Amino acid sequence: MKDLAPRDFVSRCMDQEIKEGRGCGPKKNYINLDMTHLGAETIALRLPSVFEIGHNFANVDITKEPIPVIPTNHYQMGGIPSNINGEVVMTGRSGTQEVVNGLYAVGECACVSVHGANRLGTNSLLDIVVFGRAAGLHIIEFNNKNKEHKPLPANAADISMERLNRLNTATTGEYAQNVAGDMRDIMQQHASVFRTQASMDEGVVKIAQLRQRVTDIKLTDKSQIFNTERIEALEVENMIEVAQSTMVSAAARHECRGAHSVMDYDRPADDPTCPLGRDDVNWLKHTMWDKATNSLSYKPVVLKPLTVASVPPKIRTF
Template sequence: GAILINANGERLMARSAPTLKDLAPRDFISRCMDQEIKEGRGCGPNKDYVLLKLDHLGADTIMKRLPSVFEIGHNFANVDITKEPIPVVPTIHYQMGGIPTNIHGQVVVPNGDVHNQIVNGLYAVGECSCVSVHGANRLGTNSLLDLLVFGRAAGNHIVQFNEKNKEHKPLPKDAANRSLERLARLDDATDGEYAQDVANDLRAAMQMHAGVFRTQKSLDEGIVKIAGLRKRVNNINLKDKSKVFNTARIEALEVENLIEAAEATIVSAAARKESRGAHSVNDYSDSAEFPNGRNDKEWHKHTLWHSEGNRLSYKPVQMKPLTVDSVPLKVRTF
């Protein structure tokens, strides 16, 4: 398959993961790429990327088996991957947290001593949800399995639920108020910032403070930055206030959603004083007591972020599968 090389032409994963090499888990490869760049072995005039090499596979194989990769290389990097490597950098790929659900896709919320109280009629599946089959580090291609398995489970459950519950509960009179208030605020604003300016600063802050390599200091500093950006989100102005196919309005609403996701991510990460899966914090590194920096004694639990008050709570991890034998935890080696 494809191989990663640094500015010296070295196959960097052969050094970092001598057994699996470029087939190592994505979080580990991302950290190795980031480390190569930070240690000065990045490529290009700014030494800020590494290269993904595929030309050794041959043009016929690439065009037959990897046509979409060829198209991406051509369209986004102006590279012919049958002849040249692709410049690549690690960045966010997948949101492993999300709206808590059960195996039927039903949204669940904590309520006193009950950790998973069902919210009847509300479902979530896919990347926006967290039934927690991925743990702290999703394996490659498992997002598609997640969609297929729990999408089907949710659809089946909705049919069964509706057969038993023929009538809807009446909606509260103020059900649409929050959404209408968001739109009205944008319509009423007469000055402020462009949504994409705020979005770009948000992306940069999360990349710097909650990227593939984290430190407790960077996470704590990131919380302050995100709090400042939240104030700017409330000051976004639309120059175009038209009601039909207004992409600027959609972008402004998306930034409001992004700031909430960013706050949930970085506040939860900063509170977790360990390394676990893709959450790799340099302060909490490998030791005899904590393999790979993971502290099961104190942190073998789910983090729940609450937008009201920007607060956290926790619930236990379900370690007993419903239909198969439990797989004992092991230390990852490559």
Template sequence: MSYTKENTAVRKFDVVIVGAGGSGMRASLQLARAGLNVAVLSKVFPTRSHTVAAQGGIGASLGNMSEDNWHFHFYDTVKGGDWLGDQDVIEFMCREAPHVVYDLEHMGMPFDRNADGTIYQRPFGGHTANYGEKPVQRACAAADRTGHAMLHTLYQQNVASNTTFFVEWMALDLIRDADGDVVGVTALEMETGDVYALHAKAVMLATGGAGRIFAASTNAYINTGDGLGMAARAGIPLQDMEFWQFHPTGVAGAGVLLTEGCRGEGAILINSEGERFMERYAPTLKDLAPRDFVSRSMDQEIKEGRGCGPNKDYILLKLDHLGADTIHKRLPSVYEIGHNFANVDITKEPIPVVPTIHYQMGGIPTNIHGQVVVQAGGDDNHVVNGLYAVGECSCVSVHGANRLGTNSLLDLLVFGKAAGDHIVEFNKHTPHHKPLPADALDMTLARLNRLEEASDGEYAQTIANDIRSTMQSHAGVFRTQATMDEGVVRVAELRERVNKVGLKDHSKIFNTARVEALEVENLIEVAQATMVSAAARKECRGAHTVEDYEHPADHPTAPLGRDDVNWLKHTLWHSQTNSLSYKPVRLKPLSVETIPPKVRTF
């Protein structure tokens, strides 16, 4: 069987959104309510998107349980991101936060409640009052199932607004015309194996993260970086891909996430000596320091022989002192995870945890409206017409070098809505579709037919597993220049193997082997972007900790090896040339004074 233009159908929409998680559905809701014809593609049923796994809460300065305002949230986000975030978009997100949370509440989101009926808010890592003086309660929570509740709320609203969902479809490639504008996507319907060209005035990528490039990950198996792969193949650079967040509390041996809400409710980390060791590393915030800080502290304890278990290779998270009633009320999913994945009753004993890959701070570069931007004609933020990206696959750069907990769900809501609003206005001034170019299907058909013709090639999952083990070894919590340089070589070799993937099953209906082979082509783009970007950044910043630069000789006063003189800039990785370019971090906010870089202490 071969794929041809003749057996490829074309369908036309105002907007095509790739991904039905929180950001995609928040945007589609805005568009459907405005009367646009919207198609939302998803590899899984919308309520199975990875947003469903978010547990802890949505960051917003409501001030329901303690003194708070958006200025404090803004400060914590800038500092948490180690000054790599763009302060104008951070201000926008923090100011919009209360509005998007109340929007959700009015849609019927079942937040936990205080006695006076206001939304319950719990403390969270890195969130403080009065510019770092003390912890603050800012995470708007629905027990420890906040993402689950949010996703179902948005899905129900989309159904009511007649959004069209294409379930179990995989987007393959962006369609760009001679002007460089995006005019649609190609997609595979998994049920039939048929390929379509989806013609649109605007395309939005909302495909989530790519945490499956690592062996130990809290990410769902669907998180294979499809949007990033599509963008990279279409000539769009990937920004700040060296920054990957390790969540401190993944279940040891399983990788399943235990929300930061555990520590927000009062859980503590202890070593083999029973010591609450975070008091030494972060005397003010202790266990509620930002994630990169806690992950490195845990790793240090293990390296120095104070890990727990027979191999001394994990830390213990202690919750039993909270009491069974609090655990069952505020952390019911964590209780179930303890039973199912660690054989532990957390109301009676601690649970083993290790830092586990969780979130990508980098992604497809965008502006405040969700428009994808590239470098062109001396402009660092030249808009790619017709293309938007929101959520974890994007990099509007609110997270900098280390995302503050709860800002992921907030990012989805704020920029999903902002992009939706912008597309509504764009559609008013764009009455007609630009025509599809003659070569619209060429890249996709070539990829599919190469797989069809390569029956004796290597099995895709073998290469995927090698990608994961390589990234785990060469881009971990602590990195060295030598291991990163070696990782660059290893990933380049893996790319050659990806080009020779074979397909033994050539059936059309629900051929998961074909889907996996296509996913590996996305994984390798993300892995190479990560490795090349990491090896090039000669400093420590946020989640990028390189042992060689912790105390650099040429910058002996630099905070933990951070080099603001040479590296206060974003990396941009270009797939076609496997090379990097750079652009400056925007330190000027919209309406308040700049927060200048300083040492991060907690």
């Protein structure tokens, strides 16, 4: 088993090749991923989905020719704050972390903070297995102790129903795919592999403006059965939450850490042992986004495991 290079490192190398003029194609805007050396039999056995993707989206036979690739968003390092039981936690009025009883989050939607600022390949599956099991066991234990649930508030579904009603009654506005396309362009331009403070600050403004357009989405198809246009519109509403929280959080973090690579920040001249652009003194902490107030807060990173010795952050040499 070979060690996999971290995703952010590979992405930066790919992007650097393109930016320095060594890309492929007439526009030199991608690089080639060559897997022909693996052979058709190995690819069919071990990489059937990659073969299908190459055929469907790039019209190439990966057993005979390389795939054109560029870096793009793959995994969201943040997520819904959760604890080791998969329970969702939130910051209470006193500043302490409080459990939201009955609400659980595991996998890619959650942030239990086992990956740090950058995930290694295949570790997401390990995350899902470990915390999915932990959440299931905790749910059983919780239900055995609490036979009856608390009454739901009368307005529990109001926000969800308001979203659906707004889409069903809108007669003017924009189509979801147009807003989604602009959102994609903004994030690719201002929150991509290599970032600058000026570009991120500009992206914060653009995303805030785009958010206003999201509230003005309309449907051409208002049927109630298997309406994919409605699904796309709802997805865009969800995506703008992630996009804005990502952009604002990135612009506020004045350092480099993991996949957050900002070209403005470098190693201090008086400290050659300092990690490149990383500021543990001021920024070794989680960024918390509050949708209700469009504001940021922070909480410390838990560095003390439950059953083994603590592993403090070390210098990253690549």
